[in-house]
Amino acid sequence: MVTLEHYLVLSAILFGIGAIGVLVRRNAIIIFMSIELMLNAVNLSLVAFSRQLNSMDGQVFVFFIMTVAAAEAAIGLAIMVSLFRNKETLNVDEINLMKW
Amino acid sequence: MELLLFYIFGGVAVLASLGLVTGKNPVHSALFMVVVFFVIAALFVLLGAEFLAAAQILVYAGAIMVLFLFVIMLLRLQPEELRNTSRHAFQKFFGIVLSLVLMAQIALIVRGGFFKGAKGNYTPEVVSGFGGNTEAVAAVLFTDYLFPFELTSLILLMAMVGAVVLTKKELK
Numbered sequence: 001m002v003t004l005e006h007y008l009v010l011s012a013i014l015f016g017i018g019a020i021g022v023l024v025r026r027n028a029i030i031i032f033m034s035i036e037l038m039l040n041a042v043n044l045s046l047v048a049f050s051r052q053l054n055s056m057d058g059q060v061f062v063f064f065i066m067t068v069a070a071a072e073a074a075i076g077l078a079i080m081v082s083l084f085r086n087k088e089t090l091n092v093d094e095i096n097l098m099k100w
Numbered sequence: 101m102e103l104l105l106f107y108i109f110g111g112v113a114v115l116a117s118l119g120l121v122t123g124k125n126p127v128h129s130a131l132f133m134v135v136v137f138f139v140i141a142a143l144f145v146l147l148g149a150e151f152l153a154a155a156q157i158l159v160y161a162g163a164i165m166v167l168f169l170f171v172i173m174l175l176r177l178q179p180e181e182l183r184n185t186s187r188h189a190f191q192k193f194f195g196i197v198l199s200l201v202l203m204a205q206i207a208l209i210v211r212g213g214f215f216k217g218a219k220g221n222y223t224p225e226v227v228s229g230f231g232g233n234t235e236a237v238a239a240v241l242f243t244d245y246l247f248p249f250e251l252t253s254l255i256l257l258m259a260m261v262g263a264v265v266l267t268k269k270e271l272k
Binding site for chain 1: 102103106110113114117118120121123126129130133136137140143144146147148149151152155156159160163164167168171172174175177191192194195196198199200202203206207210211215217218219220221222223224233236237239240241244245248252255256258259260262263266267
């Protein structure tokens with residue numbers, strides 16, 4: 001029997017791997033993919049709770065998160081295209097215009 | 101049987117996401133990301149959320165992945181962009197340690213079993229009475245969440261306009 005805990009532990013592992021990607025990688029596109037991975041891990045735990053609690057609200061939330069993730073991907077990749085056009089790099093260490 | 105499928109899909113998800121994070125080439129990472137999305141769709145099916153599984157494959161494995169691959173190919177990253185700089189060993193070490201601590205903390209809380217919410221009305225019998233998962237999701241989405249649903253159209257419109265404005269060459 002697969003319990004709620006199985007899904008939540010898997011979700012925690014995927015979220016942690018996504019966090020490692022955000023903290024360790026320097027390529028902006030791979031950082032962005034890691035953020036998508038973290039969003040997916042949270043979606044998984046929402047659907048698991050939705051089944052556990054016999055409620056449809058969790059699945060509706062996941063639907064909204066997918067919409068926001070699609071919008072975020074479009075905007076984020078547009079930002080990356082204009083960033084690359086201006087600085088010729090996607091290494092986040094060299095993108096330090098707002099740092100002092 | 102369900103447990104076996106869960107371990108297969110879960111194992112593939114963990115391995116593919118490790119491949120995503122460690123991949124040297126962004127194209128390889130994008131393809132590993134597709135594997136993760138498909139496996140999570142399979143887990144949604146195991147959880148009885150068929151509508152979300154279909155939406156996951158259409159939106160993530162279809163639209164978002166194509167967007168990523170397009171941008172990776174448009175940007176023609178030079179080899180030095182692909183190389184992972186080694187001067188960040190300190191930051192890398194702490195990033196991995198802190199993420200592992202975070203992972204362990206979440207898993208520990210989850211194992212404690214503090215989640216005792218009130219049960220909702222949508223038992224499997226009620227859902228099959230609606231005619232399936234998709235109908236049940238629609239019944240909630242178009243009644244209780246109608247206004248947020250309409251607002252998502254505004255978010256998508258803003259994303260569309262924003263993407264066009266950001267990638268435009270020069271504003272006249």
